[in-house]
Amino acid sequence: xxxxFIASVLVVASHPILGQTNDEDAQIRVVGNxxxxxxxxxxxxxxxxxxxxxxxxxxxxxxDRMTVKRTAGKIVAVVADGEPVQFTQSxxxxxxxxxxxxxxxxxxxxxxLSGNVILLQDGNQIRGERIEYDLDAGExxxxxxxxxxxxxxEFVLDDED
Numbered sequence: 001x002x003x004x005f006i007a008s009v010l011v012v013a014s015h016p017i018l019g020q021t022n023d024e025d026a027q028i029r030v031v032g033n034x035x036x037x038x039x040x041x042x043x044x045x046x047x048x049x050x051x052x053x054x055x056x057x058x059x060x061x062x063x064d065r066m067t068v069k070r071t072a073g074k075i076v077a078v079v080a081d082g083e084p085v086q087f088t089q090s091x092x093x094x095x096x097x098x099x100x101x102x103x104x105x106x107x108x109x110x111x112x113l114s115g116n117v118i119l120l121q122d123g124n125q126i127r128g129e130r131i132e133y134d135l136d137a138g139e140x141x142x143x144x145x146x147x148x149x150x151x152x153x154e155f156v157l158d159d160e161d
Contacts, residue, residue, distance in 0.1 A: 023057030023091075024109060024135070028075055030054045030068060044070045054078060054104075058091040061102065078104040087113065095121045097131070109135040123158030
């Protein structure tokens, strides 16, 4: 619990990470080598395979596979996995991350990276098994959902500013 709070304070205090852009209003564009769609009563899921790329405003996500979930015609979530999933946010500051999987909740404006996560921002590096972003608030929570599992978060902070 304390580690998660410290992670939030360290990263958010250094610079705004992901929030404060107009990405929420931008269209979502997904490109892949193949797509399979499951359409049912206004709800659908679209599975993309092979060098898949999602773009939304200043955000780019690349993965081996992505599933786009829609409810009532609106995209609600994107689940990506691969070796690895790559995430880039160029505004307001450059942030890059890689992980085994990622879930982007469009409604909640959160991104959860899990499995061998490495995040880089302004010379700072965070490594761990799980990192969650709140895109609207620009807050980061790093750590395990189970404090007894022994997972640790590693910070390498650039203090030359």
